[in-house]
Amino acid sequence: MENPQACGTSRIAGCRFSLYPMADNFVEVILTALKEVDTSKVWKQTDDVSTCIRGRISQIFDVTKAFFLHAAKTGKHVVMSGTYSIGCPGDSEGDVFLVENDERLNAETAAAIAQQAACQFALYPMGAGNYMDVIYGEVQKIKDQGVNVTSIHYATRLDGDAHAIFTGLENCFSNVEKSGVSHVVMTFTISANSPSAKKGDK
C-alpha cells in the first residue's frame, strides 16, 4: 500500500473546535484550561476563531474531553463546539503525529472532574457504509449509561454525565468509520453550567 496512513484506524483524525466561556474573563478560562491539558500527542494550531488538533482518534477525543472538563470545572457557563473529521478527500497527510500510541495522557486528570452536561451532535457519513445499525447500537449503549437521548431537528441531544457523553461520541465516530465509511464528519456542541439548563423553552 502506497500510503499506510490512509489505512484503518491509523488514518489521520482531527477536530476543529472552539471553547466559549460566557464570562468577562474568558481569555483566562481558556488559557488556564489549555495549560492543564497535555496536547503533546496531537498536532495543534490555534487561531482567533478556533483550534485544530490532528492525530489518532483516541488522542483527539482525549484532548477535547479534557479541555472541556477543565474549563467546566471553573463553574462558569462554558460551551465547546466543533467538528470531528476523518478521511476528508481533500485532506493532506501532514500536520500530524501518528507515531503516537493510544495511551491517553489526560485520562486521569479528566476522570477526577464530575460534570453534568447537555450535548447536541450530528453525524454525517460521507459515502457508503453500513452505518445505521452502528449508530443505533451506539446510541443504545449511551442510553444504557444513564444518558438521556432525545431526537431534535438536525441533531441528537444527550443529557447526562460528560464522560459518558464523550465516550458515546467517540464510539459513534470511530465505529462508523470502522464500518467502512471513508469520510466521517461529526458536529457537536456541549454545554456545562448553563443558567437556563432544564428551564429552557423546549
Added chain:
Amino acid sequence: MENPQACGTSRIAGCRFSLYPMADNFVEVILTALKEVDTSKVWKQTDDVSTCIRGRISQIFDVTKAFFLHAAKTGKHVVMSGTYSIGCPGDSEGDVFLVENDERLNAETAAAIAQQAACQFALYPMGAGNYMDVIYGEVQKIKDQGVNVTSIHYATRLDGDAHAIFTGLENCFSNVEKSGVSHVVMTFTISANSPSAKKGDK
C-alpha cells in the same frame, strides 16, 4: 407530485445555531439581540443549548445574520456557530412557515450595522451533484467582494465585512442545493470583536 414541499427552493431549510457572548452579561446580550430580530417568518424553538429556526432559505439567513449583527454591535466579543441544513432524509414536514415570501424583514436594520468578522465554514453535499464548480464560483464571488479567503484544515476561512460573508454563505448553500444535491449541510462559526483577531498564533 405528492409533496410539493420537497420540490426546489420551497423545501424546508433550517439552521440550528448558538450565540456566544464572551461576557458576564451574556444572557442580556442574547435576549436584547433576540428582541431586535423579527423572527415572524420562521418557525423557532430555543432550548438551553441552541436555537433552531426553519423556513425558506432567504428567511433562515436573514434571521441568523441579523441576530449576529445585533449582538456584535454591543462591542462584546461574540461568536455565532451553527449548522444550516436542507433536505435531510430524516426531516419531518412540520415546524415551518413556508407560506411566507422572500421579503426579508431584518434587511434594513441589519444593513445599518457595519461589522468586520472572521468566519470558518464547511459545506457538506450529501449525495450526488455538480457542486464543485458551484463552490469554486461562489468562493470567487466572495473574494470579489473584498473578503479574504483562506483554506484551513476542515474548513474555509473568510475575513472581511460580515454582510459579504453572510451573502457568500447563503449563495454557496442555496446554489449547491439548486445544483441538484438533495441534502446540503453547512457548518459555520463567525466571530466579531475578538481581542486576539489578527494577533492569533496562526
